[in-house]
Amino acid sequence: MADVRRAEKRKQEIKLRLAQERLELNRAEAGHLLAMAQAERERGDFPAAARDAKKALVLSPDLPEALDLLGQMYFEGGHYTESLWYFTQLRKQSSDPAIMFDVAQVLARLGRKQEALKEYQAVLQALALLKGPRVRGLKADTLAAKARLELEITVAKPGAESPAPAVVAATLPKPAEKLPLAEPEIPRVRVEFLPAAPPVLQNQPTGSLTDYFLRRRFLELRMAQNFEDLLCLGSLNGVDTYSYQHDTVRKVLRHFKGRALLADEVGLGKTIEACLVLKEYWTRGMVRKVLVLTPPSLVSQWKGELVEKFGLAPASPDGPDFRAGPAKFWTSESLIVASLGMARLEPHASILAGIAWDMVIVDEAHCLKNRTSANWKLINSLTKKFILMLSATPVENSLMELFNLITVLKPGLLSTEAEFKKQFVTAGKPRSPKNPERLRSLLSDVMIRNTRSVADVRLPHRIASSIVVAPSPDEAEVYDRISGLVSSLHKSNTGPPMALSSLLRQAGSSPHALCRSLGRAMREETWAGPKEKRALGEIQDIASRLSGSRKGDQLGDMLASHAGKTVVFTEFVPTLDHLAEICQRRSIPYARFSGDLSRPEKDAAITRFRDDVAVLLSTGSGGEGRNLQFANTVVNFDLPWSPMRLEQRVGRVHRIGQTREVFVFNFCQEGTIEEQLLRVLHDKINMFELVVGEMDAILDSFNGNLEENREFAGVVLDLWASHDHDEGRVRAFDELGERLLAAKAQYLDTRKLGESLFERDFEV
């Protein structure tokens, strides 16, 4: 009996010790998370900071620093209810007057004024027992806040009994009691019809019919000249345009006469604005020779947008026409979209300089910031009637960058380089303007910079989570083998990177996608020798034995239990078929959307998804040009290696018009390249919760120069293939994460500079 009791006691002790150890561990981890959250907050990355602070609270629910951090952040963000909850939790733990003061402030903001007043009173009572400079400061703040609140209460309820102390009440003069301290309502503008004298019509001679129509046409022409109505709007196809964009276009056409720097914040649609200006000029017959210069990675996107949305037919220098005769191509085509990197090369640069362009558009125009660069020289050498430059970050390191941009746009506007430096650049502080008001006044002749607040684009939050699925032994073997084969071929430069990365991406997607492409790869003669074909055959044998996938099963579980409208994206049609099978097996109704459907079939799929079913299974093509705001969950069943493609997918759901929080679930298989990618994109730079367009800007900073921008997938493959072991790969991807993090910090810094430099003076 005693033995049993001893054993029981021992068991209890071990349990207690383990629990204590776990607690210690949790505390240590929570401390680490909190430190990360604080660093993220300092960097201005509030969503990441909130996420990590909440994680810390899960591990250590009473962690005061985390409660305080969250309370402060929500308070600063204007989410007072959430802020109050965190401060109240903190208040339960401590009677620190500073915390009580925070609670009182939040209560006041929430309109719970009497409670706030009591809390201020409690703060003052607590402070009465303390001494020190901090106490004095807090006391002064409390007194001021309390007096303000009492005044507000007095003004709001003149007849009501005031809880204000006698001294305040006594000193309030009568007019002061009526001070409208509450912020006044902003009235809506008035439309006022000015009185007009009635015309004299009686007994007047009649006019001629010819003159009547000539006069009508004259008025129509005059209005067209003034760009009163945007003629192009009627001919757009599937473009959501917004009033700030119309205003921007009108301003460019009417005030800037077609020469402007469009510097809207990221995600507000600079490309759409530029295309609208181009289309308006085109519709009016004012331009017939147009050159659009973009980074290489955006050429096809620009072409696609111009064709599909704006009904224009651009040419780009990648077809046989160009190869047959570049000079003829440049001179004969009326609308050309080309990469700046290519256009600046000889002989193209000289040919382009010899052509009279009606309009030139330069996307990502910050590549013109250096006056000695070939980019700047090319654009400066072009003969152009209208020019649009697009950049969300016209200044990065020095005001001289802005000078160089504007000088291409309107030479002489900012005077000479020496004069500009003398007038506007603070010595030793190249980013700080000496005479900001004058500079802004000059820039207002050429620049538009809409911000999210003017555009009223306030999108709800995105909440992303990664679902890393442990593979079955066969799945793991298939992936390991294909990964090994791809790595060795890539290292020995035997296989084309496109084909190799495609194999690896398909392996990461599903065994079904891989199986189909393995068959094709085995017929490949150029790079697959007998040894490789044998290896591919063995992999195909194992892959074809797999009937399902762990990832698919997990998705099935999720879809079966998830109630909202969900879009599941995959890059590959065989994976789409596999997902359709899973849905059928589990009796989950779904709509299927892929690039091979005809337009009416696509429309029908979207309609079915909107009206009847909760799940849309879609290939990447569903990510382009379709608005799916009525859904609020995105599942990335596989991950394209291009962050921009991921962004496009999420962007179908998380866009203007979305009113609910958007959930993003990223599926990946353990031990795959996608797991590493997700670790970098989600955990390191919090990509899925960034504002639309910010990822683009970060990648731009990351690449340093535009030519490398398209190589992100290549960078990923290089990193993966150059290491044979997990540790090395993790380290390499960590380094990639650090570089991206540095790029993000650089972007945030540039954004902050833009905000402080331009404020909101360039909005339409």
Added chain:
Amino acid sequence: MDITAWAKDLLVSRGALVEGQDGDSFRALLPDEVSQALGSSDWLSLRFGAVAGADDPGEWLERLGQLVPSDPRIVNARLRRMPTAPRIDAIAVLDRELAIQNGIYRFVEDYSATSVYYLFSFFYTVESDERSTGVVNVWLNPEARSVVAQPVGLLRLIEAELDPTSDLNIDSKSIDGFYRIAAGAARIGVLGSITALETSANRHMARDAERVRSYYGSMLQQIEKRIAKRAADPEAAERERGRAHATVLDRTAKLEDLFRKHSLRVQVSLTDVLRVALPVRKISVRLIRKKEERLRDFHWNAVLRQLDMPWCDQCGGIARPLFLCEAMHCLCKTCSVGCAKCGRAFCRACQSRCKCGAPA
């Protein structure tokens, strides 16, 4: 929207000899008075379009525009071939297109006829922090006391068929009354056309007001802090309160300035009146409301193949659905709603004020 074609037509109408070279250019031999008005030589050569050395279309539009008469005129026209309005199922047309909210109608008869229409064209200018202009058209059919719902569409349909005429027998004294109705309808049209401008002005107003509020808000906060600090010194606190009061007044004045700046001031002026007879099917009905009854003609426009809508006797807008008052005035919904003060229903065409004294 082709300035070249317009310029050619204008110059030809003023007696010039014009020879076209290609689509965007032409040469003209001008009469003396035209060359003097334009400040050019006898030979005028113009070239528009996106080509090197092209003439500035904006400049030439204004110069040539001087040749166009600027005062409003009444222009008479007729259809080259006047068709007879076809037979229609008048009862079905009324069922489909006429909606009377607080009365009923009884079909009497229908027959083919012609009716004289007036197209009033108004030019409007909207001034806010920027200037915008536009044209609003109102087609009236005074005989049927109705307006055409698709003014631009009707003109497009008959434009090529119009010939000048002088044989329209019109009571010219009534034209002022028609103008009053058309001006009312034009206001409603302008309001519809400037919605985007109004949205934009409201956006600008909100943005600028937010700046003002934030600026004065922070000033007031500082003053309040000082008041709290000087709570023990009533005189100093009083001075601060005076400053706060002045600041609030200043803020109010600034906001009022903004309101004035962004408010839209609209000037509407008549440009021309086109008078033309069109084939119609006259449909006579008896309108009945309570014990009141009135015979009234509705016209089915044979060109547009739709019923002209009765105008609102108060505002001139389209009365669809149609509300009848005790005196059988036809009103639109806006003009028939109850008094804003006491809620009592009253006809704004009969009375300028409600019985409670509130203005219409």
